[in-house]
Amino acid sequence: MKKYIAMFDKTHTFAKRFGKFDSETDILMTHSNFDDNLLTFLDPVKYPDKIKGVCKVVNMSDSIFFNIDDIDKFFGEMILLAHLSNKPGILYSSIYTRDDILAYIKQTNLATDSWRFMANDTSDSRIINSLLTPMVRETSGSMEIAIDQVFPVKGIGTVVLGFVTHGIVKVHDTVKLLPSGVFSEIRSIQIHDVDVKQAIAGDRVGLSLKNVSVDKIKDDFMMTGKDNNDWEIIKDDFNIHIYQDLIKQPMPQVVHLSYLLNDVTVRVVERNNEILKVRPDKPLVIKKDITGFVYDPNVIPRIIGKFSF
Secondary structure: OEEEEEEOOOOHHHHHHHOOOEEEOEEEEEEEOOOEEEEEEEEEEOOOOHHHHHHHHHHHHOEEEOOOOOHHHHHHHHHHHHHHHHEEEEEEEEOOOOHHHHHHOOOHHHOOEEEEEEEOOOOOOHHHHOOOOOOOOOOOOOOOOEEEEEEEOOOOOOEEEEEEEEEEEOOOOOOEEOOEEEEOOOOOOOOOOOEEEEEEOOOOEEEOOOOOOOHHHHOOOOOEOOOOOOOOOOOOOOOEEOOOOOOOOOOOEEEEEOOOOOOOOEEEEEEEEEEEEEEEEOOEEOOOOOOOEEEEOOOOOEEEEEOOO
């Protein structure tokens, strides 16, 4: 089993403590093998200065590890994000007791049985074991990959790093990159620097592509099977449904939508109760029933709500 853990940790120490270094951009990735299970810890290293990375790691994660080292404005922001995600997790603190924290979370999903509190006398192995809840991945149907990075490698060509979110990808598959609409062929696949013939939903992959330059796909953020038509390219106004439980602040004119590894800026054209009409600043692709977060980087808390398309 493979699982991804979003790290809510302003000290940025627990991902390194729990796992071995994998890679680092705006997200530090470490991984740990535990009883034949692979846990990958996703630490948004620019948080709390930047909100973008923490939204990404929640989008891609299966559960959350929340280290509470201070009850401040960022603590409240992380509670909102965890609550809206509706994902399970662990509350950990070396300073505060469960009762100290309960007053702040009692109206949220963090107070339900899907969350556990652990104090600083809890061993790392017990914490990690608590994160090993069963996961079901969707491996049938057309494959989809959320793109993290695109770059050239001398002697190899264009390389894409990303997460397989749906289906199976194989060497020699013809794939479509979005929103550019460029087609390419998978030359090779690597998982943790090991060549493989295929990868399935839940795998973090490196893909070498044939006959396509970085310049042509540098703004793409999704890869699908060649016949996958589930993703819609949008250039004009479109509607989203917004959910703002526990959030009272007004809707700004310009917001960010964060879903999977994508982050786009949109202008709010009109609001009708829970329906927002928004206008993208550049073409984007989105899929029916996709969910993500709405945020404004200029206010605290920066989380405005959760959206679905």
